[in-house]
Amino acid sequence: MLTIVAIAFLLLIISINFIKKSENQRKKEINENLIIIEEEISKLGLDELYDSLYEKVEKLYGDEAVTNLQSNTPFLGMSKNLLFYILGEHEYEEVVSNPNKVVESYFYESIPNVRSNAKRKYYKIVKFENDKVIWWDFINSNENYGY
Numbered sequence: 477m478l479t480i481v482a483i484a485f486l487l488l489i490i491s492i493n494f495i496k497k498s499e500n501q502r503k504k505e506i507n508e509n510l511i512i513i514e515e516e517i518s519k520l521g522l523d524e525l526y527d528s529l530y531e532k533v534e535k536l537y538g539d540e541a542v543t544n545l546q547s548n549t550p551f552l553g554m555s556k557n558l559l560f561y562i563l564g565e566h567e568y569e570e571v572v573s574n575p576n577k578v579v580e581s582y583f584y585e586s587i588p589n590v591r592s593n594a595k596r597k598y599y600k601i602v603k604f605e606n607d608k609v610i611w612w613d614f615i616n617s618n619e620n621y622g623y
Contacts, residue, residue: 483513483525506565533558550602554609559602567598580604587615 544551548562566582584600603611
């Protein structure tokens with residue numbers, strides 16, 4: 477029986493493999509992998525799965541993190557796997573690295589018909605430092621945290 481950790485690990489492996497593939501290949505494989513994951517989730521029982529996930533998040537991050545997770549809102553220190561759980565696959569990524577740290581920016585939900593020289597091209601932006609959320613900004617919401 478798969479646990480939450482095993483499912484999160486599967487999601488991590490899946491997301492790494494998708495980075496280098498064409499968009500059509502990604503969509504096809506995402507659908508295939510979602511079917512596999514949904515089958516595994518149905519074997520465990522959805523309520524049991526969520527309870528187990530929330531228990532582990534509460535132990536690692538605290539009560540407020542569980543509330544944020546349930547409302548699909550990031551929180552400071554959140555891992556990439558949990559962000560993938562609430563927001564799914566990002567559309568674009570930027571990476572800036574130096575010897576002491578790696579800062580990655582994930583962009584979600586591109587703004588339609590935006591000009592090429594616009595400052596903002598995505599509705600949701602999340603920044604990571606060493607694989608932990610340090611900042612995010614969502615347009616059309618009051619969520620803007622970090623730094």
